Amino acid sequence: xxxxxxxxxxxxxxxxxxxxxxxxxxxxxxxxxxxxxxxxxxxxxxxxxxxxxxxxxxxxxxxxxxxxxxxxxxxxxxxxxxxxxxxxxxxxxxxxxxxxxxxxxxxxxxxxxxxxxxxxxxxxxxxxxxxxxxxxxxxxxxxxxxxxxxxxxxxxxxxxxxxxxxxxxxxxxxxxxxxxxxxxxxxxxxxxxxxxxxxxxxxxxxxxxxxxxxxxxxxxxxxxxxxxxxxxxxxxxxxxxxxxxxxxxxxxxxxxxxxxxxxxxxxxxxxxxxxxxxxxxxxxxxxxxxxxxx
Amino acid sequence: xxxxxxxxxxxxxxxxxxxxxxxxxxxxxxxxxxxxxxxxxxxxxxxxxxxxxxxxxxxxxxxxxxxxxxxxxxxxxxxxxxxxxxxxxxxxxxxxxxxxxxxxxxxxxxxxxxxxxxxxxxxxxxxxxxxxxxxxxxxxxxxxxxxxxxxxxxxxxxxxxxxxxxxxxxxxxxxxxxxxxxxxxxxxxxxxxxxxxxxxxxxxxxxxxxxxxxxxxxxxxxxxxxxxxxxxxxxxxxxxxxxxxxxxxxxxxxxxxxxxxxxxxxxxxxxxxxxxxxxxxxxxxxxxxxxxxxxxxxxx
Numbered sequence: 119x120x121x122x123x124x125x126x127x128x129x130x131x132x133x134x135x136x137x138x139x140x141x142x143x144x145x146x147x148x149x150x151x152x153x154x155x156x157x158x159x160x161x162x163x164x165x166x167x168x169x170x171x172x173x174x175x176x177x178x179x180x181x182x183x184x185x186x187x188x189x190x191x192x193x194x195x196x197x198x199x200x201x202x203x204x205x206x207x208x209x210x211x212x213x214x215x216x217x218x219x220x221x222x223x224x225x226x227x228x229x230x231x232x233x234x235x236x237x238x239x240x241x242x243x244x245x246x247x248x249x250x251x252x253x254x255x256x257x258x259x260x261x262x263x264x265x266x267x268x269x270x271x272x273x274x275x276x277x278x279x280x281x282x283x284x285x286x287x288x289x290x291x292x293x294x295x296x297x298x299x300x301x302x303x304x305x306x307x308x309x310x311x312x313x314x315x316x317x318x319x320x321x322x323x324x325x326x327x328x329x330x331x332x333x334x335x336x337x338x339x340x341x342x343x344x345x346x347x348x349x350x351x352x353x354x355x356x357x358x359x360x361x362x363x364x365x366x367x368x369x370x371x372x373x374x375x376x377x378x379x380x381x382x383x384x385x386x387x388x389x390x391x392x393x394x395x396x397x398x399x400x401x402x403x404x405x406x407x408x409x410x411x412x
Numbered sequence: 413x414x415x416x417x418x419x420x421x422x423x424x425x426x427x428x429x430x431x432x433x434x435x436x437x438x439x440x441x442x443x444x445x446x447x448x449x450x451x452x453x454x455x456x457x458x459x460x461x462x463x464x465x466x467x468x469x470x471x472x473x474x475x476x477x478x479x480x481x482x483x484x485x486x487x488x489x490x491x492x493x494x495x496x497x498x499x500x501x502x503x504x505x506x507x508x509x510x511x512x513x514x515x516x517x518x519x520x521x522x523x524x525x526x527x528x529x530x531x532x533x534x535x536x537x538x539x540x541x542x543x544x545x546x547x548x549x550x551x552x553x554x555x556x557x558x559x560x561x562x563x564x565x566x567x568x569x570x571x572x573x574x575x576x577x578x579x580x581x582x583x584x585x586x587x588x589x590x591x592x593x594x595x596x597x598x599x600x601x602x603x604x605x606x607x608x609x610x611x612x613x614x615x616x617x618x619x620x621x622x623x624x625x626x627x628x629x630x631x632x633x634x635x636x637x638x639x640x641x642x643x644x645x646x647x648x649x650x651x652x653x654x655x656x657x658x659x660x661x662x663x664x665x666x667x668x669x670x671x672x673x674x675x676x677x678x679x680x681x682x683x684x685x686x687x688x689x690x691x692x693x694x695x696x697x698x699x700x701x702x703x704x705x706x707x708x709x710x711x712x
Contacts, residue, residue, distance in 0.1 A: 150518040181554045183550070256645070257666035287439060316429040366538055391533050402529075
């Protein structure tokens, strides 16, 4: 609801037709300036990371906010080789893409079956069973889960994808069912009269209508799987399948001899998601809001 | 639920397509195995002296009794609460203020919103390592230049000051999410409401207290509950900044469970800690939700 109303207002006065003769208060430049200054709290640490990553070790020291005398791109090469960046990036990408795709395909389906049968005890019970897991934070089950995944030989990338999909159920079912409830049943009934099976109805009629919710669930799962540290830390046993955040942790002791390379490594770990965000900013923000406001 | 209000009394429900069951059963089975079974296992281990491998004995409630007199555990709870409560309040005050700013008549609205949201897409651990360097090298150097004596030592060196650094990182990273949520809330308030308030000659603060805040009280409740619940589980921030040190002075509950359970041979003992932690989180969320909901009702 709220997001549907938001875009016209946020798109600024430029898009507003001049037909509104209402007196328009002028732009508050003082507030604009204040917010720009405050936004430096976000930008300065990022600026700091960039300049540090481009210095020589000899240039470190002091407050460290100065510019490098010459750009040491070799730091990125060092970090790339030391941490085996391509491998870690590939692991992160595989796990994230896997988690997003499987989550979208399965969680929406489960939510559909539940949403359309809430008048039956079994499905209603299932709904509360899944959603109640929202109250169980991961640190509480991490000890048994780590043991169990090792036992089942799921202490690898596939196991990690599986856990993201299963643990996402609680929240995703919550928001998917709310959305599916707003889709009129008449659409499905029309398809059923034409002889479509429940299966076909879901994939051909309902799933395409879930677009906005799929975007939300996809974005949230993507941010979670890409940036997560705790789950890979306790699940993955093979260092070769370590994700990007995990690699930063593993190399901490070696980084302390070469901070510029460490910062180059941090930047490379953050870059992919950051670039995605820059290009899909509005989409990401509205997706996150839709998930939270439900 | 409201859509099917003119409910026709049906004598017998039509037979359900078995496809619906096939759609949920695999998920149910996996959820059972990877979520519910671990919960039950955790409770079971909490009554044993298991070190995490090999045989173990049933010890009844001994783990629970020991928890309440273990200074390391008590300190971890105290430290976690301190951070969670301070960070929740600071995050929400800052986020609400910035959201109100972003919702005003300002220029570059979308650009600024985009900048303020950046931290939400970055990994806490990685940002934490950058802040670690800032706190332990840049800030002391800056303090020495400006002659601020107490800041010349790294904030991370002792628990007395490290919690401040942890709160700063936590707020920096998660205010982004709260800002966006408050902004969504503020955009539900019709501009006419403000115009009416301005005509009545209400001050900015009065408008906020009596009009804006009550209208977005629901968003305040969500933000407070989500923030507190998230901060109580704080883990990545502490790994990146202090690793729990010096000694065990800056350990959070989640970090203690991880360290004790996986590395300290306290599998059973930390399982008991997890059970207590679970009860604490559920209780705090419930209490908070009740208090805030009641305020919401009485204020609107």
